[in-house]
Amino acid sequence: TSNDLKTLLSRIDRRGYPAYKDTRGTYQFPGYVLSIDHVQGDPFAAPSKLSIHVDGRQAGFPQNLYRLSCQRIALQDELTRRFGHLAAQASFQAKGSGHSGLISISRCGQEVLERTACRLDPNTGKLVLRLEVGFPANGRTINARELEKILFDLLPRCVEQSLFYRNLNQARLQAVADLAEDQQYIRDMLPQMGLCAFVADGSVLPRASGVSSLPMKNAVPFHSPQELSVTLDLPHRGKITGMGIRRGVTLIVGGGYHGKSTLLKALELGVYNHIAGDGREYVITNESAVKIRSEDGRSIRRTDISMFINDLPNGKDTASFTTEDASGSTSQAANVVEALEAGTSLLLIDEDTSATNFMVRDELMQRVIHRDMEPITPFIDRVRELYEAHGISTILVAGSSGAYFHVADTILQMDRYVPRDITALAKQEASAFPVSAAPLSPAPLPSFDRRPAPSPEFRGDRIKLKSLGRDGVSINRETIDLRYVEQLRDGEQSAALGYAMVYAQQHLMDGRHTLRQIVAELETLLDEKGLESLCGGRSGVSFLARPRAQELFACFNRYQGLQL
Ligand code: ADP
Ligand code: MG
Structure with a gap:
């Protein structure tokens, strides 16, 4: 129980840092279980990994908020933001060496992504939230009092106000789930309407600046040309009108600085759902774009x-x-x-x-x-x-x-x-400018039968995996450059790609399966067992966000260590 943890903490206070390892385990707190999954080896190492488990009845989220997987992902995203907001507000600061007292949780941007940070079990309603904490020390001496403040004061307050339905703004949660369902509805409707993208009238496409993905203030709102205007009837919001871009070849022209690239950028990111207030909530693109x-x-x-x-x-x-x-x-x-x-x-x-x-x-x-x-x-x-x-x-x-x-x-x-x-x-x-060139003979599509073989480097588990932020990952000191994979949005997606490369090497590659089959198997794994399953065997679950299949391919294709 939590009392055992308190006793343990006072016993190891002021001892050498490795004694922190004894805290690994699970502890019952009022309303939730705190699990210390991984303890860092020293104050400068990567922070310790913790998770909070709330059972379905305690958490109390009604099923209609997460019946569809798009709703569940949106709800998880909202809870992560809420928890993060509360933890930041508490602005707890422990003094000490290394990462002492540093509390980290996933930082969500404008896109709604599936993350390991928070998972609501669709069958039981059980909630898991993950965070990392730098266990405090002075030099290499344990400062257990500071950790006690975090685990017994700060965390319970954040958990109380973010993970129990009864304490949350219920209308807001309903709005989150409804928006997700409406967005999914548009995405599902595109093919049958013969469209590859939809941009709602009134959308705000430009961003505040090159380094901010918040909406631009006082932007010219989007307005559909009459010829391409379509109206959909969304399950919650009702009628919505906007530009339907039909399948085929669409050309966007116009003078410099008239907003061409801004429209295209919005379409690129329309493969994801955006949070309310973003301006691109109803910019929805075919998900394979x-x-x-x-x-x-x-x-x-x-x-x-x-x-x-x-x-x-x-x-x-x-x-x-x-x-x-x-x-x-x-x-x-x-x-x-x-x-x-x-x-x-x-x-x-x-x-x-x-x-x-x-x-x-x-x-x-x-x-x-x-x-x-x-x-x-x-x-x-x-x-x-x-x-x-x-x-x-x-x-x-x-x-x-x-x-x-x-x-x-x-x-x-x-x-x-x-x-x-x-x-x-x-x-x-x-x-007036006829084309003169003789028509080309059509080219068959390539056969796509590259079959990667496992590399001997991946036997055993001494694999060095390092996340380099959004722009890449490093596997056994080899960098995979993802800078120009433009639809990758988040460092946690890049990290997940690194884990996926390693997982595929260890479990899926045998020289007989094509790259397509391997990516399909990864997708099935992520659908059925969740992103956490990529971390198997490692110490605790890392912060990961789900990339699309298209980005899995992009990563494999830029990975020079792949034995093709
Ligand atoms: P183009 O590709 O046609 O040269 P851009 O899309 O790069 O033009 O846009 C040029 C500038 O106009 C950018 O700084 C962009 O932020 C701004 N902009 C784009 N769309 C809007 C809009 N709807 N309202 C106000 N400013 C916009
Ligand atoms: Mg441009």
Whole structure:
């Protein structure tokens, strides 16, 4: 019980730091169980891991708040925020060496993500919340009094006010669950309405600044052009009107600074749900959408990029292309092909971050440099084929070249931050510039049968896994660079990718399964056993957030240690 813990703490006070190890275990507090899952070895080591367990009846959340998994994830997110807010308010500070008294919990951004930080068991209603605490010390001497303040004073207050339904703002929780259900409803409706994205009228797309993802104040609210306006009837909010972007090829043009990239960015992040007040609550994109950009210098491993690149002057095989240092165009070609492997049905491309020679080749250049002399088949020559033969839509921002007018189904102009449908006008103008190039023969999709083999390094459990924030992870001292995987939002997602790489090496790779099968198995594991299952065997559960399958692929594909 908690009294045992109190006695234990007074016994080990002022002893050497390793005596803290004795605190490992579970303790019954009024209304919840505190579990000390992992104790750090010294004051400077990674902080200790704790979890709080509240059984279903005590927690008391009614099932209608978490019946759907989107509701459950939103509720978990809300409770994490609430707990974090209370802990921050308490602004507890213990003095001492190393991480003494440092309390950390997941920091949630604008997106609602599934996290190990908080889990509500869908069957029993049992609640688990995780946190890390730097166990306090002076030098290397235990300061148990400070830990006692945290565990017996601060934590009980935070738990009391954040994990029991009876003490929470119930209308607010209902609103959280309702929003999640409405967002899911839109996402589910997209395919049957023939849409790949929806942007509600009144949405606020721009952010406060380059470093803040809060909504911009006094922004021009989004307003749909009449031609693309659709109305949905949401289960809770009722009727909502906005722009439905139809499947096919959509081109976004407009003068510089008129809001093209801002719209595309919002669509990229529309694969996630956003919290109330964000401005993008009802910007919903097909969940398989992948942002494609050029990524100079990335590594490519045995990827079939021959639908875009052929007959390189150095004779390299582009049906199984490998490089440690890709060029702009080859990296962008690989990014497209890998997105297809990841099963995307929507590509999102911004000219600002594209390799020009991958996107277009102008008429004059085609006359001077014959097609036979050009290894690159630009994206413009494949974009219709991707849609017509494979059902993969593209939304493309291109303000500087009219070449895509010919191949687009819909052309939007951003005009002072408001979109206008200029399809008819642009098509008419384009007809005066006929395309001369002979049609290409279609390229079959690559076979996607890369079968990674397990690496001997992963036998046993001496694997060094280090999280490098949002931008990467390091596995056995090898860094996987995730900087340009733009739809990755959170350092905890990157951390989860690192764990997933290790898990796959240890459990799923046998040289017989394709990458697609391995990612499918990871997805099943995460669906059925939760994110925690990636941490098996390690000391306690780390803070992880769930990445999409598309980002799992992106990570595998940038991992040079993978034996392909
Ligand atoms: P483009 O890609 O067309 O050059 P951007 O999308 O980069 O333009 O937008 C240019 C600037 O306008 C950015 O600073 C952005 O924050 C701001 N902006 C975008 N949309 C809006 C809006 N709806 N209201 C006010 N400012 C906006
Ligand atoms: Mg731009």
